[in-house]
Amino acid sequence: MMVRTVVRWWAMLPALALLVGAAAHAQESRVPYVPTPQDVVHRMLQIARVTSNDYLIDLGSGDGRIVVTAAAKHGARGFGVDINPTRIAEANENAKKAGVIDKVEFYQRDLFQTDLSQATVISMYLLPRINLDLRPKLLDLKPGTRIVSHDFSMEEWKPDIHETFYSKEKYHGAGGNSELYLWVIPAKVAGEWRWELPLRGKPQAYVVNLNQTFQMLTGNVQVSGRSVPLQVARLRGDELRLTFTADLGAGPVKHELRGKVDGNRFNGTADLSGARSQGRYDVSAVRAAAQ
Ligand SMILES: C[S@@+](CC[C@H](N)C(=O)[O-])C[C@H]1O[C@@H](n2cnc3c(N)ncnc32)[C@H](O)[C@@H]1O
Incomplete structure (x- = not known):
């Protein structure tokens, strides 16, 4: 007996819509690649008080410098996610050069589709609107998780620390200010x-x-x-x-x-x-x- 399976294309529409939606979101949420100057990376990790007990996740990790520096200088573990495969290849190369491949990983992934529950520290250099889109997800993280952001705030969610840091390396070595923000995820106590x-x-x-x-x-x-x-x-x-x-x-x-x-x-x-x-x-x- 021959069994014919009829695939009704319209039955697949919801799944297709989800896929298209996720792709459109990833496209919309694209942030251009601008690396954080290395002196700013060091300051961000200091402000977040990163230690070897920390697990750091960099959202939009570029060439991996924040995760790699956290591992090489502070002994932290962690991972970075980036939408661009070229950045992931560069990040893996940099992790190898710094001798920290046992501590860090890089995934080609949309940052909005990333599980953040392992993080004790999250770093980001994104855009104001992306920070706001991420805000509800960040506020649901374990109380005490630190969020450190380069240049962009969270609007009415005031930071616990805000510092203007002069970077010699900003703007391709011309020098300039970076705004650094730190939030500590509050417990829900209302x-x-x-x-x-x-x-x-x-x-x-x-x-x-x-x-x-x-x-x-x-x-x-x-x-x-x-x-x-x-x-x-x-x-x-x-x-x-x-x-x-x-x-x-x-x-x-x-x-x-x-x-x-x-x-x-x-x-x-x-x-x-x-x-x-x-x-x-x-x-x-x-x-x-x-x-
Ligand atoms: C301004 S760069 C920051 C790179 C790195 N975090 C740093 O501070 O040096 C932003 C990075 O986010 C990545 N990106 C943009 N949209 C993304 C998305 N939806 N998911 C994951 N990565 C994304 C870009 O490819 C880029 O490498």
Whole structure:
């Protein structure tokens, strides 16, 4: 018996549309090749504090200089992706010359189709619109991952560090400024957090409401039936610091909380300083409701 397989061409349209879409996106997201001057590469890696514990991914890696320098000078591992096969060949050649082929890899790939989950550091020299397209994907990376960008910002996502660096090598040796930006991926902390402290033999309840825009936090604390504003609310990766002053019934008490966020849990310490309440307490807070 002969079985005839009829391939209905229209059934393949969705897959075809996906392929065409991906190709068009790659085409659209093309950034011209302009290498980062080597003195700027060194400064980017310094600002990102790259060490041998890091895994660096360069998005649009050109001749591989950022990944190769991270491996050769700082002992980091990592990979680069570039859409252009000539750049990949140059990058592999440079890795060989620098003796770091055991630490780095280069893939011909669209940067938007690249899995970034391994990265502790991401470097990029792209374009403002590409940075903005990448932003949601970057913000979903592990808290604490550092992003270092040459010349282009992320608009309203303000950098943790911004530096203007004079490069002798920029513009083919004519010299000029490079803008360098560093962001640390913030943990997602918005919502209502609760904890208790054993003060003067009695449990004292605290409720903090945090609003978050990127790494910027605002909020208030409800304690002893009153709401007080947060005086300091800082987030760097998963490290959270909150300061507020509350009257616990015997005058104002300054509270300084420091610790780490892990999903819906916070663990750290609270330093209290007031007339009748002082000392350091362990704090274990839970997020009752995320925003
Ligand atoms: C400005 S160069 C930067 C090269 C290198 N990162 C450096 O700083 O020296 C941008 C690089 O991105 C590559 N590129 C452009 N669009 C890309 C895409 N969609 N996916 C991967 N690479 C891309 C280009 O081929 C080029 O090599």
